Amino acid sequence: MSILLVAEHNDAALNPVTLNVLAAAQAIGGDITVLVAGEGCGAAAEAAAALPGVSKVLCADAAVYGKQLAENVAPLIAEAAAGHSHVLSAHSTNGKNTMPRVAALLDVNMVSDIISVESEDTFKRPFYAGNAIATVKSSDAVKVVTVRHTAFDATPATGGSAAVEALASAHDAGVSSFVNEEIVKLDRPELTAARVVVSGGRGMGSGENFKILEGVADKLNAAMGASRAAVDAGFVPNDMQVGQTGKIVAPELYIAVGISGAIQHLAGMKDSKVIVAINKDEDAPIFQVADYGLVADLFQAVPELEAQI
Amino acid sequence: MKVLVAIKRVIDYNVKVRVKADNSDVDLTNVKMAVNPFCEIAIEEAVRLKESGQATEVVAVAVGPSQCQEQLRTALALGADRAILVETEGFPQPLSVAKLLKGVYDQEQPGLVIFGKQSIDADNNQTGQMFAALAGLGQGTFASKVEIAGDTVNVTREVDGGLQTVALKAPAVVTTDLRLNEPRYASLPNIMKAKKKPLDTLTPEALGVEVKATIETLRVEPPAERQGGIKVDSVEALVDKLKNEAKVI
């Protein structure tokens, strides 16, 4: 087996989820090549070369791969896939955007969002918002797979010393271009990687009120999340949404405040190790998954919590 | 410009699915079915483009068994002008769906093709991107805003770090995220009118596509249940549990 692992990165550094994808690749077994495509992505390629158990890093550094537009990157990945049995990436917005395009170019189906490797061609994946788990077997010549990072323990970031090989080919589909981005800058751990997540829902009432959660998050060095209702209401930005169609998190501690616990929200957080729910409605479904439930008005309970931790 | 909207028939999002006792699949007998919520957003976006004079015609297309006509009628009631069912046995896998839709695209020559970003049954998030690759088109996935300016489609996308805007050359592909719009409800007169709108049926043979399944489902099981927890009666008790029992803070 020979795996092509598409790195998740922002040119300057590898995103830590790459380490979880690497763990999935190691579970499949075989030779592992990492592909880093971007513009000015040399530093990310160097970081990839230090990953343990990687035999080679392919670095495609070109202006056409800036912002990793799927239209340009997919043909590069499809080309680099030649000779490989698997192409793996994170089930991130980047992976979701690009990998189906790669699969179509290779004329194969794709297995999205795997949570376990059963064998080289058989994987488990959740569907129906995580209410069922399917064991699926792919008979495609190349297995194109995205990995749910929370399901695999990260490998160390160092220990290897692979050679970095430059890829010269520059694909420019000429059908798309980057205009701009609004990346939310936070002085907090990233939501999908944090040890503790504090999330607020519609019960928070306003964006202003999220400040009281920040106090708790600061003390616990936590990332902040939200329900869809809180995002839709404009309380907080979209990248904070946890759930079936938002981010999947599995921290050691998840604190849900003013969140009712709809299945679509649970799909994104119910693999957390310890779940705390604070809700004034004692029948809220969130209590069915919470290890510790507190029936209380959040405007009273949250400041008290901040004071006591 | 003509807009093609791809829609899928799925379980209603309020229904809690159960796994069959023999672990072969989920049990969909007598379960309420609906238009996939993301596809409803796709229909709404297309209809709004028509209402604002930017689109000339909205064509809804579904791939699947004959029952999908119900969801196509819903699309017609919501404002699509006509509908096409590519009739198959069951629901083909994403690559085949993408190939069938490419066949319809070649016949219809739309300027914009809108998909839902994922179906809430398979949760794959693949078909729109696969279609875009086969058709050689630019894609604006997970869209929260779509603006058409001449031959350019500007799409604002919900990405992990925040929002990203890309400019696509028309014809282009958009896949919808939740905040693109809020779909309307179909009014009774529009539901009646929809019954008279054209709904054509095509076959994979007519489109020259071989429907192939390469992913086999070996087993379906319910997720591990979480052990029910306890209720604490004060913040003090909560902090004590987190420190001394769970040891997470």
Ligand SMILES: Cc1cc2nc3c(=O)[nH]c(=O)nc-3n(C[C@H](O)[C@H](O)[C@H](O)COP(=O)(O)OP(=O)(O)OC[C@H]3O[C@@H](n4cnc5c(N)ncnc54)[C@H](O)[C@@H]3O)c2cc1C
């Ligand atoms: C296709 C689709 C995809 C979706 N994807 C997602 C997703 O990815 N993520 C997601 O979260 N949702 C998703 N949803 C939405 C989901 O169904 C729910 O609507 C949403 O999660 C509800 O958010 P909420 O719990 O904040 O709001 P609500 O359900 O309105 O709950 C608010 C809670 O706050 C409590 N509360 C109010 N005031 C107080 C107070 N003062 N003190 C204490 N408690 C208080 C209430 O008792 C209530 O339980 C999706 C829906 C669809 C159809």
